[in-house]
Amino acid sequence: MRFLPDKPSLGFLRKEAKDLLAALRESRSGTTLAEAQQALAGEYGLRDWAELKAETERRAAAVPVAPEGLADDLASAFGLGRVIARPSPVAFTPMGRCWSISTDRGRWLAVTVYPWITNDQAELGTRLRDAAVAAGVAAPTPVRSPGGRLIETLREQSWRVHEWIEVGPSPVSPTPAAVARGIGTTYGILHSLAMPSTTPVNPYLTARGDDAQWRELLARARAAGKPWVDQLTDLLPTVADLRGIEADLDGEFLLCNCALIPEHVRVGHRDDLVITEWDFAGSLTPEQELGSALGHWGLRPALNRTAIVAFREGYVQAAGKWPELELTSFAVAVTGWLNWTYNTLCEAIDPSDPDRAPFAEREVSDLLQRPMTRASLQQLLDT
Secondary structure (H helix, E strand, O other): OOOOEOOOOHHHHHHHHHHHHHHHHOOOOOOOHHHHHHHHHHHOOOOOHHHHHHHHHHHHHOOOOOOOOHHHHHHHHHOOOOEOOOOEEEEEEOOEEEEEEEEOOEEEEEEEEOOOOOHHHHHHHHHHHHHHHHOOOEOOOEEOOOOOOOOEEEOOEEEEEEEOOOOOOOOOOOOOHHHHHHHHHHHHHHHHHOOEEOOOOOHHHOOOOOHHHHHHHHHHHHHOOOOOHHHHHHHHHHHHHHOOOOOOOOOOEEEEOOOOOHHHEEEOOOOOEEEOOOOOOEEEOHHHHHHHHHHHHHOOOOOOHHHHHHHHHHHHHHHOOOOOOOHHHHHHHHHHHHHHHHHHHHHHHOOOOOOHHHHHHHHHHHHHHOOOOHHHHHHHHHO
């Protein structure tokens, strides 16, 4: 699901709708602007264009305010200089809210990160990011604190800071062919770096809940009176079927981005793609990372043959060849989807804070209406 920025504008939405219209017309030339607007609203978890406009107006009237002294604390922790303006909210993400901070030394983006993203983990991602930038990939420049750290803990949260760059929104879904080709090229560049990695694969990409955990989750949803209980009940056989797609993840690994998903990409002013997130980097094989990538870029909201072909073309152009994929190549994609779905359902039942509640509910609706399935993965593989 897409996340609206904290201060969206109707101009912002109209631009996105036109981008989506162009993408939809790649597969159905007769698509109308009204249909694109309706589809865009759905991507934001809203019913229609009118509701999306109303949500935009609501946000404009209720802009989040930074906690007192937060900008000064961040500026001090990361050596950003003297704060010269009130911090401005940028967007709420699953990891928390991002803030724009202006000081006498420039403008910065401060973001919260998951607690498991330690300084060592951030260093790992930055190593891959630096090599990727040297090879032509666009990415924000990270800021180190005076002590040389990428992650600092403030007010019981983990933070990192980047130099501010002007970018547009995330790519629309379905993925336009030009974007898919660019993303494929980016993956080809990253895999061609062939940076060896000896760290264990992130458990989030390998460990799956069993039947008992999913049944217990269903019972919690029913006890909470959630309106989507029947949909979750219908999903459980799909969950069990997906868990049958497994892979042997022993062997030699490359250092991979592991989270190059649409939400972590922004479109630059010259239509270049800016990869904003590197902190999830870790060990994977090219085959497993491509399986995960194709699920994000070629299956949202449905099978997108045009994007899949363009993705492969971009990858081969950069890497020289396309790895042989089979159904087990999607094992990491399956595990990631199962864990994201499970955790989002938990968040919707018992949100950790008020900001997360509406986002979790909207994400649940999307996950239950358009689940990953073995059949969809087989179609993607066949394509």
